[in-house]
Amino acid sequence: IAQGDAEKGKAKSVACGACHGADGNSLISMNPKLAGQHTNYLVKQLNDFKLASQTGGKEGRNNAVMNGMAAALSEQDILDISAYFSSQTGTDGETPEDAVELGSKLYSGGDLERGITACIACHGPRGNGTSLSGFPDISGQHADYIKSQLKAFRSGDRANSLNGMMGDIAKKMTDEDIEILSNYVAGL
Ligand code: HEM
Ligand code: HEM
Structure with missing residues:
Protein backbone atom coordinates (compact mmCIF):
# COMPACT_ATOMS: atom_id res chain seq x y z
CA ILE A 1 0.00 0.00 0.00
CA ALA A 2 1.28 3.45 -0.90
CA GLN A 3 2.38 5.57 2.05
CA GLY A 4 1.99 9.28 2.65
CA ASP A 5 4.92 11.59 3.34
CA ALA A 6 3.99 14.14 6.02
CA GLU A 7 6.82 16.54 5.10
CA LYS A 8 5.69 16.68 1.47
CA GLY A 9 2.10 16.92 2.68
CA LYS A 10 2.91 20.02 4.69
CA ALA A 11 4.16 21.79 1.57
CA LYS A 12 1.13 20.65 -0.42
CA SER A 13 -1.38 21.77 2.23
CA VAL A 14 -0.81 25.52 2.08
CA ALA A 15 -4.16 26.18 0.35
CA CYS A 16 -6.00 24.09 2.95
CA GLY A 17 -4.53 26.10 5.83
CA ALA A 18 -6.60 29.14 4.91
CA CYS A 19 -9.73 27.35 6.09
CA HIS A 20 -8.46 24.51 8.29
CA GLY A 21 -5.49 26.27 9.96
CA ALA A 22 -1.86 25.67 8.94
CA ASP A 23 -1.55 22.86 11.49
CA GLY A 24 -5.13 21.65 10.94
CA ASN A 25 -6.58 23.38 13.99
CA SER A 26 -9.14 25.57 12.28
CA LEU A 27 -10.32 28.62 14.20
CA ILE A 28 -13.60 28.80 12.27
CA SER A 29 -16.31 26.74 13.90
CA MET A 30 -17.92 25.53 10.66
CA ASN A 31 -14.57 24.28 9.30
CA PRO A 32 -13.50 20.96 10.82
CA LYS A 33 -10.25 20.54 12.69
CA LEU A 34 -8.10 18.02 10.81
CA ALA A 35 -5.19 17.94 13.27
CA GLY A 36 -4.68 14.50 14.79
CA GLN A 37 -7.49 12.96 12.75
CA HIS A 38 -6.87 9.37 11.61
CA THR A 39 -5.00 9.28 8.30
CA ASN A 40 -7.27 6.73 6.67
CA TYR A 41 -10.39 8.68 7.61
CA LEU A 42 -8.94 11.84 6.00
CA VAL A 43 -7.98 9.86 2.89
CA LYS A 44 -11.49 8.45 2.65
CA GLN A 45 -13.15 11.87 3.00
CA LEU A 46 -10.95 13.42 0.31
CA ASN A 47 -11.67 10.52 -2.05
CA ASP A 48 -15.38 10.86 -1.25
CA PHE A 49 -15.34 14.60 -2.09
CA LYS A 50 -13.48 13.78 -5.30
CA LEU A 51 -16.07 11.14 -6.19
CA ALA A 52 -18.84 13.70 -5.63
CA SER A 53 -17.12 16.11 -7.99
CA GLN A 54 -16.99 13.38 -10.65
CA THR A 55 -20.62 12.29 -10.25
CA GLY A 56 -22.31 15.67 -9.93
CA GLY A 57 -22.80 15.10 -6.20
CA LYS A 58 -24.70 11.81 -6.62
CA GLU A 59 -22.04 9.67 -4.96
CA GLY A 60 -19.46 10.29 -2.25
CA ARG A 61 -19.64 13.35 0.00
CA ASN A 62 -20.96 16.49 -1.60
CA ASN A 63 -19.64 19.90 -0.57
CA ALA A 64 -19.30 22.79 -3.00
CA VAL A 65 -15.95 23.98 -1.67
CA MET A 66 -14.34 20.65 -0.85
CA ASN A 67 -15.35 18.85 -4.07
CA GLY A 68 -13.23 21.25 -6.07
CA MET A 69 -10.32 21.19 -3.63
CA ALA A 70 -10.21 17.38 -3.64
CA ALA A 71 -10.66 17.08 -7.40
CA ALA A 72 -7.36 18.90 -7.87
CA LEU A 73 -5.41 16.41 -5.73
CA SER A 74 -3.63 13.27 -7.01
CA GLU A 75 -3.76 10.01 -5.05
CA GLN A 76 -0.27 10.74 -3.74
CA ASP A 77 -1.23 14.31 -2.74
CA ILE A 78 -4.16 12.90 -0.75
CA LEU A 79 -1.89 10.44 1.07
CA ASP A 80 0.77 13.09 1.80
CA ILE A 81 -1.64 15.79 3.00
CA SER A 82 -3.57 13.31 5.15
CA ALA A 83 -0.32 12.09 6.72
CA TYR A 84 0.62 15.68 7.50
CA PHE A 85 -2.63 16.75 9.21
CA SER A 86 -2.85 13.44 11.05
CA SER A 87 0.63 13.98 12.51
CA GLN A 88 -0.37 17.32 14.07
CA THR A 89 -1.78 17.62 17.59
CA GLY A 90 -5.43 18.60 17.88
CA THR A 91 -6.41 21.39 20.27
CA ASP A 92 -8.91 20.71 23.04
CA GLY A 93 -12.42 22.07 23.24
CA GLU A 94 -14.86 22.55 26.08
CA THR A 95 -18.19 21.04 27.08
CA PRO A 96 -20.56 23.66 28.47
C1 HEM B 1 -14.09 19.49 5.16
C2 HEM B 1 -9.50 18.62 3.77
C3 HEM B 1 -9.31 23.04 1.74
C4 HEM B 1 -13.48 24.18 3.92
C5 HEM B 1 -12.87 18.86 4.94
C6 HEM B 1 -12.57 17.49 5.29
C7 HEM B 1 -11.28 17.25 4.90
C8 HEM B 1 -10.78 18.46 4.30
C9 HEM B 1 -10.50 15.96 5.06
C10 HEM B 1 -13.48 16.53 6.03
C11 HEM B 1 -13.12 16.57 7.49
C12 HEM B 1 -13.95 15.70 8.38
O1 HEM B 1 -14.77 14.92 7.88
O2 HEM B 1 -13.77 15.78 9.60
C13 HEM B 1 -9.05 19.73 3.07
C14 HEM B 1 -7.81 19.77 2.30
C15 HEM B 1 -7.77 21.01 1.69
C16 HEM B 1 -8.98 21.74 2.10
C17 HEM B 1 -6.80 18.65 2.22
C18 HEM B 1 -6.74 21.54 0.74
C19 HEM B 1 -6.38 20.79 -0.36
C20 HEM B 1 -10.38 23.76 2.20
C21 HEM B 1 -10.63 25.16 1.93
C22 HEM B 1 -11.81 25.47 2.55
C23 HEM B 1 -12.30 24.27 3.21
C24 HEM B 1 -9.70 26.07 1.13
C25 HEM B 1 -12.54 26.80 2.62
C26 HEM B 1 -12.63 27.60 1.50
C27 HEM B 1 -14.04 22.99 4.39
C28 HEM B 1 -15.38 22.88 4.95
C29 HEM B 1 -15.56 21.52 5.28
C30 HEM B 1 -14.31 20.84 4.95
C31 HEM B 1 -16.39 24.01 5.14
C32 HEM B 1 -16.82 20.87 5.86
C33 HEM B 1 -17.63 20.36 4.70
C34 HEM B 1 -18.96 19.78 5.12
O3 HEM B 1 -19.71 20.47 5.81
O4 HEM B 1 -19.23 18.64 4.74
N1 HEM B 1 -11.76 19.44 4.33
N2 HEM B 1 -9.72 20.92 2.93
N3 HEM B 1 -11.41 23.26 2.98
N4 HEM B 1 -13.43 21.76 4.40
FE1 HEM B 1 -11.60 21.34 3.63
C1 HEM C 1 -18.82 9.87 11.62
C2 HEM C 1 -20.97 11.52 15.67
C3 HEM C 1 -22.46 7.02 16.71
C4 HEM C 1 -19.77 5.31 13.05
C5 HEM C 1 -19.32 10.70 12.59
C6 HEM C 1 -19.22 12.15 12.58
C7 HEM C 1 -19.82 12.61 13.71
C8 HEM C 1 -20.30 11.46 14.46
C9 HEM C 1 -19.96 14.07 14.16
C10 HEM C 1 -18.57 12.99 11.49
C11 HEM C 1 -17.15 13.28 11.86
C12 HEM C 1 -16.50 14.29 10.95
O1 HEM C 1 -17.11 14.74 9.98
O2 HEM C 1 -15.35 14.63 11.22
C13 HEM C 1 -21.58 10.44 16.29
C14 HEM C 1 -22.44 10.55 17.46
C15 HEM C 1 -22.91 9.29 17.72
C16 HEM C 1 -22.29 8.39 16.75
C17 HEM C 1 -22.74 11.84 18.21
C18 HEM C 1 -23.93 8.83 18.76
C19 HEM C 1 -25.16 9.39 18.80
C20 HEM C 1 -21.81 6.16 15.85
C21 HEM C 1 -21.90 4.72 15.91
C22 HEM C 1 -21.15 4.25 14.86
C23 HEM C 1 -20.58 5.39 14.16
C24 HEM C 1 -22.67 3.92 16.96
C25 HEM C 1 -20.90 2.81 14.45
C26 HEM C 1 -21.92 1.92 14.36
C27 HEM C 1 -19.30 6.40 12.33
C28 HEM C 1 -18.54 6.29 11.09
C29 HEM C 1 -18.26 7.61 10.68
C30 HEM C 1 -18.86 8.49 11.67
C31 HEM C 1 -18.12 5.00 10.37
C32 HEM C 1 -17.46 8.03 9.45
C33 HEM C 1 -18.32 8.18 8.24
C34 HEM C 1 -17.51 8.41 7.00
O3 HEM C 1 -16.72 7.54 6.62
O4 HEM C 1 -17.65 9.45 6.40
N1 HEM C 1 -19.98 10.31 13.75
N2 HEM C 1 -21.51 9.14 15.90
N3 HEM C 1 -20.99 6.53 14.81
N4 HEM C 1 -19.47 7.73 12.65
FE1 HEM C 1 -20.49 8.42 14.27
Whole structure:
Protein backbone atom coordinates (compact mmCIF):
# COMPACT_ATOMS: atom_id res chain seq x y z
CA ILE A 1 0.00 0.00 0.00
CA ALA A 2 1.28 3.45 -0.90
CA GLN A 3 2.38 5.57 2.05
CA GLY A 4 1.99 9.28 2.65
CA ASP A 5 4.92 11.59 3.34
CA ALA A 6 3.99 14.14 6.02
CA GLU A 7 6.82 16.54 5.10
CA LYS A 8 5.69 16.68 1.47
CA GLY A 9 2.10 16.92 2.68
CA LYS A 10 2.91 20.02 4.69
CA ALA A 11 4.16 21.79 1.57
CA LYS A 12 1.13 20.65 -0.42
CA SER A 13 -1.38 21.77 2.23
CA VAL A 14 -0.81 25.52 2.08
CA ALA A 15 -4.16 26.18 0.35
CA CYS A 16 -6.00 24.09 2.95
CA GLY A 17 -4.53 26.10 5.83
CA ALA A 18 -6.60 29.14 4.91
CA CYS A 19 -9.73 27.35 6.09
CA HIS A 20 -8.46 24.51 8.29
CA GLY A 21 -5.49 26.27 9.96
CA ALA A 22 -1.86 25.67 8.94
CA ASP A 23 -1.55 22.86 11.49
CA GLY A 24 -5.13 21.65 10.94
CA ASN A 25 -6.58 23.38 13.99
CA SER A 26 -9.14 25.57 12.28
CA LEU A 27 -10.32 28.62 14.20
CA ILE A 28 -13.60 28.80 12.27
CA SER A 29 -16.31 26.74 13.90
CA MET A 30 -17.92 25.53 10.66
CA ASN A 31 -14.57 24.28 9.30
CA PRO A 32 -13.50 20.96 10.82
CA LYS A 33 -10.25 20.54 12.69
CA LEU A 34 -8.10 18.02 10.81
CA ALA A 35 -5.19 17.94 13.27
CA GLY A 36 -4.68 14.50 14.79
CA GLN A 37 -7.49 12.96 12.75
CA HIS A 38 -6.87 9.37 11.61
CA THR A 39 -5.00 9.28 8.30
CA ASN A 40 -7.27 6.73 6.67
CA TYR A 41 -10.39 8.68 7.61
CA LEU A 42 -8.94 11.84 6.00
CA VAL A 43 -7.98 9.86 2.89
CA LYS A 44 -11.49 8.45 2.65
CA GLN A 45 -13.15 11.87 3.00
CA LEU A 46 -10.95 13.42 0.31
CA ASN A 47 -11.67 10.52 -2.05
CA ASP A 48 -15.38 10.86 -1.25
CA PHE A 49 -15.34 14.60 -2.09
CA LYS A 50 -13.48 13.78 -5.30
CA LEU A 51 -16.07 11.14 -6.19
CA ALA A 52 -18.84 13.70 -5.63
CA SER A 53 -17.12 16.11 -7.99
CA GLN A 54 -16.99 13.38 -10.65
CA THR A 55 -20.62 12.29 -10.25
CA GLY A 56 -22.31 15.67 -9.93
CA GLY A 57 -22.80 15.10 -6.20
CA LYS A 58 -24.70 11.81 -6.62
CA GLU A 59 -22.04 9.67 -4.96
CA GLY A 60 -19.46 10.29 -2.25
CA ARG A 61 -19.64 13.35 0.00
CA ASN A 62 -20.96 16.49 -1.60
CA ASN A 63 -19.64 19.90 -0.57
CA ALA A 64 -19.30 22.79 -3.00
CA VAL A 65 -15.95 23.98 -1.67
CA MET A 66 -14.34 20.65 -0.85
CA ASN A 67 -15.35 18.85 -4.07
CA GLY A 68 -13.23 21.25 -6.07
CA MET A 69 -10.32 21.19 -3.63
CA ALA A 70 -10.21 17.38 -3.64
CA ALA A 71 -10.66 17.08 -7.40
CA ALA A 72 -7.36 18.90 -7.87
CA LEU A 73 -5.41 16.41 -5.73
CA SER A 74 -3.63 13.27 -7.01
CA GLU A 75 -3.76 10.01 -5.05
CA GLN A 76 -0.27 10.74 -3.74
CA ASP A 77 -1.23 14.31 -2.74
CA ILE A 78 -4.16 12.90 -0.75
CA LEU A 79 -1.89 10.44 1.07
CA ASP A 80 0.77 13.09 1.80
CA ILE A 81 -1.64 15.79 3.00
CA SER A 82 -3.57 13.31 5.15
CA ALA A 83 -0.32 12.09 6.72
CA TYR A 84 0.62 15.68 7.50
CA PHE A 85 -2.63 16.75 9.21
CA SER A 86 -2.85 13.44 11.05
CA SER A 87 0.63 13.98 12.51
CA GLN A 88 -0.37 17.32 14.07
CA THR A 89 -1.78 17.62 17.59
CA GLY A 90 -5.43 18.60 17.88
CA THR A 91 -6.41 21.39 20.27
CA ASP A 92 -8.91 20.71 23.04
CA GLY A 93 -12.42 22.07 23.24
CA GLU A 94 -14.86 22.55 26.08
CA THR A 95 -18.19 21.04 27.08
CA PRO A 96 -20.56 23.66 28.47
CA GLU A 97 -21.83 22.81 31.99
CA ASP A 98 -25.40 22.28 30.85
CA ALA A 99 -24.46 19.59 28.30
CA VAL A 100 -22.35 17.39 30.60
CA GLU A 101 -25.01 15.26 32.23
CA LEU A 102 -27.42 14.65 29.35
CA GLY A 103 -24.53 14.54 26.88
CA SER A 104 -22.60 11.82 28.64
CA LYS A 105 -25.78 9.82 29.19
CA LEU A 106 -26.67 9.83 25.50
CA TYR A 107 -23.09 9.47 24.31
CA SER A 108 -22.25 6.51 26.54
CA GLY A 109 -25.63 4.85 26.89
CA GLY A 110 -27.55 5.76 23.76
CA ASP A 111 -31.33 5.52 24.02
CA LEU A 112 -32.65 1.97 23.89
CA GLU A 113 -36.29 3.02 23.63
CA ARG A 114 -35.69 5.24 20.62
CA GLY A 115 -33.10 2.91 19.06
CA ILE A 116 -30.19 5.35 19.27
CA THR A 117 -26.95 3.36 19.41
CA ALA A 118 -24.43 4.64 21.93
CA CYS A 119 -21.72 6.72 20.25
CA ILE A 120 -19.15 5.21 22.58
CA ALA A 121 -19.48 1.87 20.74
CA CYS A 122 -17.72 3.24 17.68
CA HIS A 123 -16.14 6.56 18.66
CA GLY A 124 -14.78 5.29 21.99
CA PRO A 125 -14.94 6.66 25.56
CA ARG A 126 -12.82 9.71 24.72
CA GLY A 127 -14.23 10.26 21.24
CA ASN A 128 -10.99 9.16 19.61
CA GLY A 129 -12.50 6.61 17.23
CA THR A 130 -10.28 3.88 15.86
CA SER A 131 -7.96 4.15 12.95
CA LEU A 132 -8.43 0.83 11.21
CA SER A 133 -12.20 0.55 11.34
CA GLY A 134 -12.69 4.04 9.91
CA PHE A 135 -14.33 5.58 12.97
CA PRO A 136 -13.23 9.22 13.10
CA ASP A 137 -11.79 11.05 16.08
CA ILE A 138 -14.56 13.48 17.06
CA SER A 139 -13.00 14.65 20.34
CA GLY A 140 -12.39 18.39 20.59
CA GLN A 141 -14.08 19.03 17.24
CA HIS A 142 -16.00 22.31 16.84
CA ALA A 143 -19.58 21.91 18.11
CA ASP A 144 -20.98 23.90 15.16
CA TYR A 145 -19.27 21.58 12.69
CA ILE A 146 -20.45 18.43 14.50
CA LYS A 147 -23.98 19.81 14.56
CA SER A 148 -23.87 20.45 10.82
CA GLN A 149 -22.69 16.89 10.14
CA LEU A 150 -25.30 15.22 12.36
CA LYS A 151 -27.98 17.25 10.55
CA ALA A 152 -26.48 16.31 7.18
CA PHE A 153 -26.47 12.60 8.13
CA ARG A 154 -30.06 12.95 9.34
CA SER A 155 -31.32 14.58 6.14
CA GLY A 156 -29.26 12.25 3.94
CA ASP A 157 -27.24 15.12 2.44
CA ARG A 158 -24.20 13.29 3.80
CA ALA A 159 -24.58 9.58 3.11
CA ASN A 160 -21.00 8.39 2.91
CA SER A 161 -20.65 6.44 6.16
CA LEU A 162 -20.11 2.71 5.75
CA ASN A 163 -23.45 0.84 5.63
CA GLY A 164 -25.28 4.07 6.40
CA MET A 165 -24.26 3.73 10.06
CA MET A 166 -24.42 7.42 10.92
CA GLY A 167 -27.56 8.05 8.90
CA ASP A 168 -29.47 5.30 10.72
CA ILE A 169 -28.54 6.81 14.07
CA ALA A 170 -28.97 10.48 13.19
CA LYS A 171 -32.46 9.88 11.75
CA LYS A 172 -33.60 9.05 15.27
CA MET A 173 -32.25 12.25 16.80
CA THR A 174 -34.22 15.36 17.67
CA ASP A 175 -32.72 18.84 17.25
CA GLU A 176 -32.22 18.85 21.01
CA ASP A 177 -30.26 15.56 20.95
CA ILE A 178 -28.03 16.99 18.24
CA GLU A 179 -27.46 20.20 20.18
CA ILE A 180 -26.54 18.36 23.37
CA LEU A 181 -24.32 15.75 21.70
CA SER A 182 -22.44 18.33 19.64
CA ASN A 183 -21.67 20.43 22.70
CA TYR A 184 -20.71 17.35 24.68
CA VAL A 185 -18.38 15.86 22.06
CA ALA A 186 -16.58 19.20 21.59
CA GLY A 187 -15.16 18.84 25.11
CA LEU A 188 -14.16 15.18 24.95
C1 HEM B 1 -14.09 19.49 5.16
C2 HEM B 1 -9.50 18.62 3.77
C3 HEM B 1 -9.31 23.04 1.74
C4 HEM B 1 -13.48 24.18 3.92
C5 HEM B 1 -12.87 18.86 4.94
C6 HEM B 1 -12.57 17.49 5.29
C7 HEM B 1 -11.28 17.25 4.90
C8 HEM B 1 -10.78 18.46 4.30
C9 HEM B 1 -10.50 15.96 5.06
C10 HEM B 1 -13.48 16.53 6.03
C11 HEM B 1 -13.12 16.57 7.49
C12 HEM B 1 -13.95 15.70 8.38
O1 HEM B 1 -14.77 14.92 7.88
O2 HEM B 1 -13.77 15.78 9.60
C13 HEM B 1 -9.05 19.73 3.07
C14 HEM B 1 -7.81 19.77 2.30
C15 HEM B 1 -7.77 21.01 1.69
C16 HEM B 1 -8.98 21.74 2.10
C17 HEM B 1 -6.80 18.65 2.22
C18 HEM B 1 -6.74 21.54 0.74
C19 HEM B 1 -6.38 20.79 -0.36
C20 HEM B 1 -10.38 23.76 2.20
C21 HEM B 1 -10.63 25.16 1.93
C22 HEM B 1 -11.81 25.47 2.55
C23 HEM B 1 -12.30 24.27 3.21
C24 HEM B 1 -9.70 26.07 1.13
C25 HEM B 1 -12.54 26.80 2.62
C26 HEM B 1 -12.63 27.60 1.50
C27 HEM B 1 -14.04 22.99 4.39
C28 HEM B 1 -15.38 22.88 4.95
C29 HEM B 1 -15.56 21.52 5.28
C30 HEM B 1 -14.31 20.84 4.95
C31 HEM B 1 -16.39 24.01 5.14
C32 HEM B 1 -16.82 20.87 5.86
C33 HEM B 1 -17.63 20.36 4.70
C34 HEM B 1 -18.96 19.78 5.12
O3 HEM B 1 -19.71 20.47 5.81
O4 HEM B 1 -19.23 18.64 4.74
N1 HEM B 1 -11.76 19.44 4.33
N2 HEM B 1 -9.72 20.92 2.93
N3 HEM B 1 -11.41 23.26 2.98
N4 HEM B 1 -13.43 21.76 4.40
FE1 HEM B 1 -11.60 21.34 3.63
C1 HEM C 1 -18.82 9.87 11.62
C2 HEM C 1 -20.97 11.52 15.67
C3 HEM C 1 -22.46 7.02 16.71
C4 HEM C 1 -19.77 5.31 13.05
C5 HEM C 1 -19.32 10.70 12.59
C6 HEM C 1 -19.22 12.15 12.58
C7 HEM C 1 -19.82 12.61 13.71
C8 HEM C 1 -20.30 11.46 14.46
C9 HEM C 1 -19.96 14.07 14.16
C10 HEM C 1 -18.57 12.99 11.49
C11 HEM C 1 -17.15 13.28 11.86
C12 HEM C 1 -16.50 14.29 10.95
O1 HEM C 1 -17.11 14.74 9.98
O2 HEM C 1 -15.35 14.63 11.22
C13 HEM C 1 -21.58 10.44 16.29
C14 HEM C 1 -22.44 10.55 17.46
C15 HEM C 1 -22.91 9.29 17.72
C16 HEM C 1 -22.29 8.39 16.75
C17 HEM C 1 -22.74 11.84 18.21
C18 HEM C 1 -23.93 8.83 18.76
C19 HEM C 1 -25.16 9.39 18.80
C20 HEM C 1 -21.81 6.16 15.85
C21 HEM C 1 -21.90 4.72 15.91
C22 HEM C 1 -21.15 4.25 14.86
C23 HEM C 1 -20.58 5.39 14.16
C24 HEM C 1 -22.67 3.92 16.96
C25 HEM C 1 -20.90 2.81 14.45
C26 HEM C 1 -21.92 1.92 14.36
C27 HEM C 1 -19.30 6.40 12.33
C28 HEM C 1 -18.54 6.29 11.09
C29 HEM C 1 -18.26 7.61 10.68
C30 HEM C 1 -18.86 8.49 11.67
C31 HEM C 1 -18.12 5.00 10.37
C32 HEM C 1 -17.46 8.03 9.45
C33 HEM C 1 -18.32 8.18 8.24
C34 HEM C 1 -17.51 8.41 7.00
O3 HEM C 1 -16.72 7.54 6.62
O4 HEM C 1 -17.65 9.45 6.40
N1 HEM C 1 -19.98 10.31 13.75
N2 HEM C 1 -21.51 9.14 15.90
N3 HEM C 1 -20.99 6.53 14.81
N4 HEM C 1 -19.47 7.73 12.65
FE1 HEM C 1 -20.49 8.42 14.27
